[in-house]
Amino acid sequence: MVRVMVVDDHPMWRDAVERDLQAAGHEVVAVAANGREAMARFPAAAPQVVVLDLQLPDHSGVQVTSMMLEHDPTARVLILSASGEQDDVLEAIKAGATGYLVKSASSAELIDAVTRVADGDTVFTPGLAGLVLGEFRRIADGPADDPRDQLTERETEILKMVATGMSYKQIAARLVLSHRTVQNHVQNTLRKLQMNNRVQLTRWAIEHGLDGNA
């Protein structure tokens, strides 16, 4: 059983997701319709997983993600998005979300994703894997003195397979690796991306004299 919080501004969606989660034996500890409500209820509800719609009316999906994780680093954020808006999704992932699903995913896929995210696993769609590959490519093409982490060849290879719709099981079989190893590689790519994001923020802060020494 996983304690879940559902944040979505469409009541119909919220109810449907809540019903599905409860039917699968999970506990929905809180719901919220916007970023403000979500932040107000998050500390008391202390959910293990937050199912978060990225398109909230107060345009705060990315911000809510980083605020929640700052408050409770053990919480997991699973992004649900209707339109798959590329920049926002990538930003939310950089802010620490560990899963992403489009809203048309079936309820079985959603429940599976919640369970996996709660276990500390990462849930990628092929589209997200493509975006992450693209982001690392941009980092690689950037200035040579950039200290940010690059993907290893193996990680790139696995991410490419995720981006062409292969399951971890298929990837493990194709590369003759264990399922667990594939999972670790995918998790590593996200960890690097999130760490790179922090490095970038710090560099930005130093360049703009916000590091306190200016």
Added chain:
Amino acid sequence: MRVVVTINMVALNAYRRDSFSHPTLALTVVLALVVWTGVAIWLYGRRSTRTPALLVADLLIAAAAIGVTPWLKSESFNATLPGFWVMGALLAWAIHWHWKGGLVAAVALSLADLLPREAVDQGNYGNVFLVLIGGPIVGYMCESLQRMARERDAAEHAAAAAEERTRLARAVHDGVLQVLAMVQRQGAASGGEWAELGRLAGEQERGLRSLIRQQDTVPARSGGRVDLAGALEAMATAHPVRVEVATPGGAVLVDEHVGTETVAAAKACLDNVLAHVGPGASAWILAEAAADMITVSVRDDGPGMPPGRVDEAAAEGRLGIASSIRGRIEGLGGTATVQSGEWGTEWELSLPLA
């Protein structure tokens, strides 16, 4: 600026007071000009009093001040009484009526300066020449600046309007996508006819989502370059095989010819999936863009094909795959490789960027 030239005028006239034949009258004129400077600054400062009449009065006073000099000083005077003070009126004309105003004011002041003089020396000529050149040029520059400011305002306005339209479109699209996804989800759960409805909603949802993503990259289309990511997305949406497209985010710009050929090759891959795996197959397209290389991968979830199948087919004289995929990519200087296994079949199309 008027204040500076006024102080300059007062100081110079005080310094040269010996050269006046009528010192009292000259003092009156100087004082009058100082008063007028104050009044003019106040009048120019208010939009409602910044009228042509004010500009004309300003210029007339300046011209008159030059004109009265011969009566105040001796006949063979050297510097005019107001001196550089007339600059104020000249620039006001140039700012207001641009180069034409600058020219008219310059000509009027030059005439006022030259006509009463007995002899024109090189210094006088130089001053007149500078005034005649400077007036129109300052006017022309003012005009350019004002036009640029107007154009910038218009561009900012257009950008703001476009942004607002995009924001509204997103809000509308998001709502529609939510409903379509919902219908799809509930339909699948209800079964029967509802499941069919849900499937249709799913198709529409994917189509709309892909359209929005292509929309995001439209402005990048320029100068014979096309966005490969958007073009692949458009082709995949129209294809009967169910395809999911992953792109690096943002536009992938390539030459139009490269774009067309690569999309055609990817479409040939999908046609192949349809022919060998059937309409129930799923396929994925991944586009990657490095600084010097573009890679497009197309994978299906079919049973795969035995190794060497493509070469065999080509040897048997069936050139379908060889020419429609390999031929196209090799024609662009790239390579097309195929891998197959229990996980399906994957084409990797690699194109160098010149």
